[in-house]
């Protein structure tokens with residue numbers, strides 16, 4: 001009986017982590033210093049990095065760590081918050097994201113009926129058992145339902161499902177997610193928010209402030225309680241705010257908060273992106289796509305549950321309320337836009353889309369090209385600040401090669 005248990009445990013361990021033994025060698029220009037390199041991956045990890053002065057083979061092909069997107073609502077028609085989510089759909093979205101250079105992402109569920117949130121987290125948790133896609137989903141992001149109910153601040157979240165934080169309820173959601181929720185976006189001004197943040201942080205969940213109208217005092221109290229991030233700074237905010245007392249200044253001026261930004265060319269102006277980047281610096285800025293399920297589909301009008309959405313070539317809108325509902329571009333587009341808006345250069349743009357999220361969420365194997373790190377790499381060209389992903393490697397395996 002004991003032997004059988006050991007055999008079973010060994011089988012389970014083997015089935016949850018797929019490690020390819022085949023050696024992979026790639027060449028190109030290193031994103032961080034423009035030097036020519038040959039990188040070897042073995043057993044899922046980077047095993048060798050050789051420098052060369054000969055750029056003959058791939059003079060225009062860059063190599064960078066795979067992109068990490070901590071806010072993706074869906075992709076290629078798969079809606080993580082939708083009523084029809086399946087394990088197969090999560091696999092489909094993950095594979096489509098590999099083509100866009102995203103090697104790790106946090107599927108993000110937004111405010112909706114708590115039973116639906118639990119159901120979908122259970123599906124995501126099941127999908128995460130698949131050894132092929134597990135390395136690409138380090139955890140989940142819950143955005144809401146503990147956010148501001150006020151118009152503008154709540155953005156596209158449905159008011160009827162918004163509520164004050166409830167620890168017991170959150171525990172139930174976390175249980176349904178098989179403890180997979182590692183990021184929670186919430187409003188610090190809600191009743192009971194500060195003790196709730198303390199409990200989240202103590203349980204290992206990173207708290208990010210978003211869709212809120214918190215005062216300077218409330219933002220500071222949230223930071224003191226352990227909040228570390230501001231979700232898509234400048235969005236999830238009313239169009240008309242007080243010039244002195246608004247949620248932007250206290251989040252911008254607080255060095256303890258890393259800001260995530262949607263630099264897709266539509267959610268923020270050039271001046272906002274430049275200002276946020278200058279205030280936060282390259283070390284405290286994270287790029288996110290906030291991509292909706294419609295990202296990657298043809299433009300047009302789509303019905304999603306209780307609402308109608310309009311997809312333009314670049315962005316998703318709620319026509320009735322005339323507000324942005326989310327983005328339609330993957331994070332690779334944001335890299336080009338942030339480079340164009342800020343002149344930050346490729347090295348810093350990749351840091352904001354890979355190294356920083358890996359560090360913030362202690363994904364120690366990811367976000368950098370070093371011996372011993374996981375073989376999550378992308379090969380791409382970049383011309384006129386437009387990234388073209390040629391090849392994507394996850395866990396040392398080739399998961400995408402452009403035709």
Ligand SMILES: [Zn+2]
Pocket residue numbers: 143155210211232236
């Ligand atoms: Zn949002």
